[in-house]
Amino acid sequence: KFMEKAASNSTTNEWTLGTVRDSLIRQEDTIIFGLIERAKFPMNSVVYDQSFARIPGFGGSLVQYIVQETEALHAKLGRYESPEEHPFSDNLPPSLIRSHNYSQFLHPAANNININKKIWDIYFNQLLPLFTVEGEDGNYASTAASDLECLQALSRRIHYGKFVAEVKYRDAPKDYGHAIQAQDRDALMKLLTFKSVEEMVKKRVEKKAMLFGQEVSLENGGSKGKYKVDPSLVSRLYGEWVMPLTKLVQVEYLLRRLD
Ligand SMILES: O=C(O)C(=O)C[C@]1(C(=O)O)C=C[C@@H](O)C=C1
Numbered sequence: 001k002f003m004e005k006a007a008s009n010s011t012t013n014e015w016t017l018g019t020v021r022d023s024l025i026r027q028e029d030t031i032i033f034g035l036i037e038r039a040k041f042p043m044n045s046v047v048y049d050q051s052f053a054r055i056p057g058f059g060g061s062l063v064q065y066i067v068q069e070t071e072a073l074h075a076k077l078g079r080y081e082s083p084e085e086h087p088f089s090d091n092l093p094p095s096l097i098r099s100h101n102y103s104q105f106l107h108p109a110a111n112n113i114n115i116n117k118k119i120w121d122i123y124f125n126q127l128l129p130l131f132t133v134e135g136e137d138g139n140y141a142s143t144a145a146s147d148l149e150c151l152q153a154l155s156r157r158i159h160y161g162k163f164v165a166e167v168k169y170r171d172a173p174k175d176y177g178h179a180i181q182a183q184d185r186d187a188l189m190k191l192l193t194f195k196s197v198e199e200m201v202k203k204r205v206e207k208k209a210m211l212f213g214q215e216v217s218l219e220n221g222g223s224k225g226k227y228k229v230d231p232s233l234v235s236r237l238y239g240e241w242v243m244p245l246t247k248l249v250q251v252e253y254l255l256r257r258l259d
Pocket residue numbers: 021024164192193194195197198201242243244246247
């Protein structure tokens with residue numbers, strides 16, 4: 001019994017509910033800084049207009065182009081071999097470098113879960129109009145690059161649900177096992193939800209948005225309640241989209257956990 005425990009600990013010692021939550025907390029910073037950077041630019045809606053781009057040999061918009069080309073470059077350096085990374089593009093080139101020996105913490109079914117299409121739609125149709133002001137300033141490439149940063153940060157955070165789910169499964173394999181065998185989404189959702197944690201997350205990201213997005217001045221007083229992104233919007237972003245999607249990834253993963 002003891003040996004069994006020691007052996008299982010040695011393969012999982014870096015992954016606990018505490019360490020995966022620490023990573024989610026750190027990723028909040030990346031997401032909020034990304035939004036602050038994007039909010040520097042107005043909407044620049046031509047970036048999303050397929051008929052504006054007219055790039056020879058490419059039918060899509062400027063943002064589709066920068067995503068496709070950047071992901072192709074990153075794929076060549078093995079970015080999407082990491083279990084924490086998920087591309088938005090299909091048909092990426094293979095990695096040109098020696099593979100890193102990533103720890104086999106997740107069940108192999110994790111490889112088949114990628115909800116980036118959903119993240120893409122929500123980001124462009126619902127989030128962007130909330131975080132940017134109307135208008136055009138011509139900084140199209142910077143705008144598109146900044147969208148890609150936001151998309152990557154959101155995607156990484158949301159798909160991190162796979163790690164959260166695996167930790168939770170290992171902590172309570174019997175409870176989860178029953179719900180998985182029954183393929184009961186609602187029961188899984190109930191098991192993995194911690195309302196009090198969600199409330200804390202929403203409060204913390206709001207506070208971070210205040211701190212990171214304040215005007216810094218050497219004169220007394222400093223920030224006069226003017227923030228680079230609206231802190232209550234960041235809290236809403238988490239409550240309405242980021243956490244629900246992270247939970248969706250957890251459910252999708254758990255449903256396949258015993259395959
Ligand atoms: O911290 C957890 O337990 C998670 O599953 C992560 C998370 C989140 O997305 O932040 C999602 C579901 C829980 O209800 C609480 C928080």
